[in-house]
Amino acid sequence: MNLKTVLSIVYSKLPPGKYSLDIKATNVDGISSIQSFHIDIIIKNPFWLSHLAFMFYVSCLEVALSILFFLIRKSRAIQKFNDNKIKFFTEVAHDIRTPVTLIQLLVSQLSEKNNFQNNIDLIHRNTQNLNEYVTQLLDFQKADRGMLKLSIIKVELKEIIHRTVAQVEPLLNKKSIDIIVSVPKVHIWIDENKMSRIFYNLISNAIKYSEDGGKIEIKATKSKKEITIDFIDNGFGIPEKEQKLIFSRFTRGTNINNKGISGSGIGLMISKKIVELHGGNIKFISKENLGSTFTVVLKMGSEHYNENEILIENSNLFEPISLEDSITDNKRILLVEDNKDLRLIIKAELEKKYIVLDAPNGKEALLIALAKNPDLIITDVMMPDMGGKELCNIIKTNFQTSHIPIIMISALSGLDDKIEGLEIGADAYLEKPFNMKILIAMANNLINSRQAINEILSPKSKG
Numbered sequence: 001m002n003l004k005t006v007l008s009i010v011y012s013k014l015p016p017g018k019y020s021l022d023i024k025a026t027n028v029d030g031i032s033s034i035q036s037f038h039i040d041i042i043i044k045n046p047f048w049l050s051h052l053a054f055m056f057y058v059s060c061l062e063v064a065l066s067i068l069f070f071l072i073r074k075s076r077a078i079q080k081f082n083d084n085k086i087k088f089f090t091e092v093a094h095d096i097r098t099p100v101t102l103i104q105l106l107v108s109q110l111s112e113k114n115n116f117q118n119n120i121d122l123i124h125r126n127t128q129n130l131n132e133y134v135t136q137l138l139d140f141q142k143a144d145r146g147m148l149k150l151s152i153i154k155v156e157l158k159e160i161i162h163r164t165v166a167q168v169e170p171l172l173n174k175k176s177i178d179i180i181v182s183v184p185k186v187h188i189w190i191d192e193n194k195m196s197r198i199f200y201n202l203i204s205n206a207i208k209y210s211e212d213g214g215k216i217e218i219k220a221t222k223s224k225k226e227i228t229i230d231f232i233d234n235g236f237g238i239p240e241k242e243q244k245l246i247f248s249r250f251t252r253g254t255n256i257n258n259k260g261i262s263g264s265g266i267g268l269m270i271s272k273k274i275v276e277l278h279g280g281n282i283k284f285i286s287k288e289n290l291g292s293t294f295t296v297v298l299k300m301g302s303e304h305y306n307e308n309e310i311l312i313e314n315s316n317l318f319e320p321i322s323l324e325d326s327i328t329d330n331k332r333i334l335l336v337e338d339n340k341d342l343r344l345i346i347k348a349e350l351e352k353k354y355i356v357l358d359a360p361n362g363k364e365a366l367l368i369a370l371a372k373n374p375d376l377i378i379t380d381v382m383m384p385d386m387g388g389k390e391l392c393n394i395i396k397t398n399f400q401t402s403h404i405p406i407i408m409i410s411a412l413s414g415l416d417d418k419i420e421g422l423e424i425g426a427d428a429y430l431e432k433p434f435n436m437k438i439l440i441a442m443a444n445n446l447i448n449s450r451q452a453i454n455e456i457l458s459p460k461s462k463g
Contacts, residue, residue: 025037158183191274230294238284280299
């Protein structure tokens with residue numbers, strides 16, 4: 001090459017490595033230089049092919065694979081959870097359908113048989129079962145959201161245990177299961193409704209998961225600081241590999257599922273949460289085909305509860321009183337309930353004593369209240385168009401209607417729900433399902449008290 005015209009040499013696309021460049025010059029006469037010009041050249045890897053770059057690539061790959069595996073596991077967990085939820089609601093639907101079917105059959109038989117009392121007892125028992133299923137569903141929703149609240153009172157343990165055993169006596173007789181109860185007479189501080197449901201759940205589980213002719217024992221031992229209640233059966237037991245998950249939601253032993261015994265799989269989960277809210281604990285030991293022992297440990301006294309959890313017991317607050325008391329004729333009650341069948345049943349009972357106006361929602365009820373000025377309003381809480389709480393708030397803030405007493409009826413049984421209803425202005429709060437005598441007693445008391453106030457404030461009484 002002519003150095004006068006070419007001042008550079010280009011070698012393109014050389015791979016990384018070490019190179020030596022030797023250059024000899026030749027003049028125009030063809031004579032070459034004696035010495036050559038030598039250069040050592042090192043071509044390094046580009047940064048994207050460096051060791052650090054490959055370490056970065058490996059790290060990114062590991063992170064990507066970890067994320068992928070995490071998403072796969074999460075997807076499988078979600079799928080399993082969804083499958084469990086579907087199974088749970090299927091089981092609940094099956095459990096609810098059974099007593100509903102029995103009730104339908106028994107009602108149809110009432111017109112065909114003269115043995116009314118036996119059928120009525122069975123209907124009553126199955127409606128109690130239905131109520132228990134619904135209560136478990138509501139407790140499950142509250143437990144899932146951390147909203148379970150306690151209403152603590154002082155109760156006698158032996159009385160609660162014997163009352164619960166009496167509720168399941170037909171099941172015991174059906175399976176010829178013997179039950180031994182050894183519980184001392186001792187007072188404890190608990191949420192009676194919630195703890196009674198736990199005892200019912202543990203006893204009914206022991207019956208359900210025992211063979212015919214089995215044996216159940218309930219015993220309690222008391223120390224200075226706590227009381228221990230054992231529920232012992234000689235039933236099917238729980239497989240060892242599944243025992244760690246038995247207090248998890250939707251969890252049931254495979255040996256139970258294989259036997260076709262129905263159940264929701266949430267009772268023990270709810271029981272554990274409620275016992276822990278009481279400051280206690282629940283545990284168990286179990287051997288498959290030998291039986292199980294569930295143990296509930298509760299603290300004595302009430303010092304471990306918050307002040308707002310302890311209630312002042314007043315069992316005579318709404319004792320049914322004689323309906324012949326000083327209710328005068330032509331008293332009007334406005335009944336607000338969106339369920340037509342329930343509305344008609346309540347209306348039929350109330351019409352034995354009162355004039356009853358009815359409405360399917362709060363919006364229509366408000367118009368009736370303004371036009372007819374009833375002596376009492378009985379309203380459901382959850383309704384379309386306008387709910388009971390909104391209706392109550394409007395009634396109590398309107399000068400024309402603020403004097404009308406209001407009874408709220410609701411399936412929402414939580415303490416916060418009751419407090420909210422009373423703070424809005426309701427004069428009484430009744431939880432579904434309710435006894436009709438208690439509702440009539442409440443209505444009677446409220447109308448009587450308003451009538452007494454009116455008589456005191458009326459000009460005639462002053463004169």
